[in-house]
Amino acid sequence: MHTNTMTTQLTPHLAPVSLSDHAGYTPALSLSFGLPDRPPSPTSSVSSITSQVTMASASTEGTSASFLQVVENAYFSSNPPPKALAAHTAQAQSFINHHAAEGRRVVLITSGGTTVPLEKQTVRFIDNFSAGTRGATSAEYFLEAGYAVIFLHRQFSLLPYSRHYSHSTDCFLDFMHEGPDGSVVANPTHQEKMLRVLRKYNAAKQGRTLLMLPFMTITDYLHELRAIAQLMRPLGPNGLLYLAAAVSDFFVPPERMSEHKIQSTNATDNLKQGPMTIKTETRSEEATEETEEAFDNFDSSPAVPRSKRLIVDLDPVPKFLKNLVDGWAPEGMIVSFKLETDPGILVHKAKYSLNRYQHHLVIGNLLTTRKWEVVFVAPNQADKWIRVPNHLRRRPSAGIEGLVGAADRSWEQDKPLDPATLPEGEPELEIESLIIPAVEELHQKHIDSIRAKA
Numbered sequence: 001m002h003t004n005t006m007t008t009q010l011t012p013h014l015a016p017v018s019l020s021d022h023a024g025y026t027p028a029l030s031l032s033f034g035l036p037d038r039p040p041s042p043t044s045s046v047s048s049i050t051s052q053v054t055m056a057s058a059s060t061e062g063t064s065a066s067f068l069q070v071v072e073n074a075y076f077s078s079n080p081p082p083k084a085l086a087a088h089t090a091q092a093q094s095f096i097n098h099h100a101a102e103g104r105r106v107v108l109i110t111s112g113g114t115t116v117p118l119e120k121q122t123v124r125f126i127d128n129f130s131a132g133t134r135g136a137t138s139a140e141y142f143l144e145a146g147y148a149v150i151f152l153h154r155q156f157s158l159l160p161y162s163r164h165y166s167h168s169t170d171c172f173l174d175f176m177h178e179g180p181d182g183s184v185v186a187n188p189t190h191q192e193k194m195l196r197v198l199r200k201y202n203a204a205k206q207g208r209t210l211l212m213l214p215f216m217t218i219t220d221y222l223h224e225l226r227a228i229a230q231l232m233r234p235l236g237p238n239g240l241l242y243l244a245a246a247v248s249d250f251f252v253p254p255e256r257m258s259e260h261k262i263q264s265t266n267a268t269d270n271l272k273q274g275p276m277t278i279k280t281e282t283r284s285e286e287a288t289e290e291t292e293e294a295f296d297n298f299d300s301s302p303a304v305p306r307s308k309r310l311i312v313d314l315d316p317v318p319k320f321l322k323n324l325v326d327g328w329a330p331e332g333m334i335v336s337f338k339l340e341t342d343p344g345i346l347v348h349k350a351k352y353s354l355n356r357y358q359h360h361l362v363i364g365n366l367l368t369t370r371k372w373e374v375v376f377v378a379p380n381q382a383d384k385w386i387r388v389p390n391h392l393r394r395r396p397s398a399g400i401e402g403l404v405g406a407a408d409r410s411w412e413q414d415k416p417l418d419p420a421t422l423p424e425g426e427p428e429l430e431i432e433s434l435i436i437p438a439v440e441e442l443h444q445k446h447i448d449s450i451r452a453k454a
Contacts, residue, residue, distance in 0.1 A: 065326065071318050075222070079254060082220040085227060088213045092150060092228045095211045096235065099148040104209075105238045105443070107147045108228055110245035111135020112154025114218040118252060118312070123261040125217075126312075130246035131167065132157030134337070134370075134432065138244060139210070140200065141436035147240070148209045152224055154245070155214040161201040164193070218248040218317060226320070229328035237450035239332035240443050241324070246339070250314035264308060321357040333446040334359040335439060341367045343416040350377040361442060363435065368419040372427055374435060375416075378442065383414065386438060392429040 082088075099106050112132035115125040136158040139149050143160070151160060158167055165172045175194065179185040186194045204210040213228075215221045232239040325334055336359060338350045343366055350364035354377055364375040376384040 068323050068326070072320065072323050075318050075320075076226070079219040079223075081223040082215065082217075084214075085223055088224060089227045089231065091211060091213065092231050095148070095150060095208070096231055098208060100235055100238075103238075105147050105240065106150065106232065106235055107142050107240040107242055108150045108152060108225075108232060109135050109139050109142070109242045110152045110221070110225065111139075112157030113246040114154065114221045114248045115216055116248050116251050116314070117217055117257070119261055120254070120257050120259050121261065126248070126250075128246050128248070130154070130157070132159075133163070133167070135242075135244040136160050136163045137430055137432040138242065138436060141432050142242075143200070143204055143209055145436060145440050149204075149211070150228060151210065151212045152221075152228065152245070153212060153214055155216050159212060160204070160210065161197050164197050218251050221245065221247065222317075222320060225324075226328055229324055229332070232329050232332055236331045237333065237447040239329055240439075241329060241332055241334045242439070243321075243334070243336045247317070249317055251317050252313070253315055256313065262310070264310075266308065319357075321353075321359065325357055325359045331450055333361070333443050335361045335363060338362050338364045339367060339370070340364070346416060347375060347377065347383060350375065354379065360446060361439070366416055369417050369422065371431055372422055373417055374431065376438065376442075384438070385414065386431065386434050387417070388427040388429050388431055388434070392427060 096106055112135065113128040113130035115122075115127050118124045118126070132153055135151070135153060137160075139151050139160040142149050149160075153159065165175065168175075174187075175190045176184050176186055213224065215224050229241060232241070321334075321336060336353060336357075338346070338353055340346045340349055346364045346366060350362040354362045360378065362377045364377060365373070371388075373385060373387040376386065378384075
């Protein structure tokens with residue numbers, strides 16, 4: 001949470017609603033941090049309708065589809081779309097039509113984290129660590145493989161090609177110097193790589209093979225994803241959805257959002273204010289002005305005096321992957337990612353996701369080894385580990401190119417690596433250069449399978 005005026009007391013209370021019979025939907029939870037039980041949200045809250053649907057429906061395939069549609073309609077009707085949605089949709093439609101006419105495959109890559117605003121005029125929001133590295137890097141390799149790429153990314157996250165410099169530990173200006181005639185010149189040690197990256201970027205621009213569309217919040221992301229996925233339906237199996245974004249699991253429904261910045265003291269309590277997103281509790285009046293001035297924002301101890309304590313009440317974000325598989329892009333190949341920190345549950349969680357949503361591939365990765373290895377979990381196939389080869393585990397400062405597909409056949413095992421065995425720093429080879437050829441191979445099989453049924 002981006003804030004410098006409040007600390008958050010998190011004491012989860014989970015109240016499950018019986019929805020486990022409905023495929024593709026996470027049981028509704030009232031995730032209340034330090035709050036007593038609250039009445040259901042207005043009808044615009046997805047959680048408030050789920051129990052009604054459950055009681056009114058039998059557990060059949062048709063009912064499940066109907067249920068998913070009800071949840072989808074409820075969420076999207078109660079959470080306003082981003083202002084740029086119409087413009088982004090028009091750009092995506094033109095892009096898709098152009099490449100469909102040329103018979104080119106199109107991949108939608110989602111990248112970066114989604115924010116969860118706590119106010120309508122947002123000052124504070126909940127975020128995650130994702131910088132969009134996986135998505136931005138993958139986009140470059142998909143372009144090299146001949147795909148047209150729609151890059152749906154978190155605003156200000158890493159972008160294809162510019163990522164080589166925006167994510168550098170060195171200042172971008174350190175890559176250049178002023179020439180004798182006053183021109184800006186790339187330093188000799190970086191010229192070769194900069195020219196290579198620049199040429200690839202210009203080729204994508206000139207060929208109209210890269211469309212970059214930004215989002216910010218979880219609601220922005222879901223509106224954009226649904227709209228673009230539906231536009232990709234005419235592509236049939238030539239469409240690929242590569243869902244690498246780090247999507248929030250919880251959000252604040254709009255009817256519980258305050259219009260303005262949440263106040264950390266009671267200085268404005270007597271003034272007329274709009275509805276509050278977040279409930280605040282007035283602290284003990286024993287705190288004097290002197291102790292209040294000594295309040296340390298970074299000390300969350302209850303003993304520290306302050307005027308109010310921030311309590312966040314979040315609802316679960318509906319899982320729309322099943323809607324995507326069945327309705328938004330039914331013939332496209334859909335790839336999702338599963339990030340975990342516990343190696344003992346990674347493959348299990350990936351298989352659970354695959355069975356639950358019935359899509360085509362889950363790429364599992366661990367937080368500590370995600371740049372060194374991933375595991376492919378696909379229907380009716382053995383788990384496939386993809387790893388950076390042993391001899392390419394150290395990256396020189398200049399980087400290395402031309403090693404796409406150089407998988408290490410001699411270093412295969414069916415369990416995650418021990419992070420302690422890996423060298424410090426990043427690998428010499430970007431693992432996305434191994435991931436994308438493997439995804440491309442599966443995509444071709446998917447296309448062949450769909451065409452064989454036609």
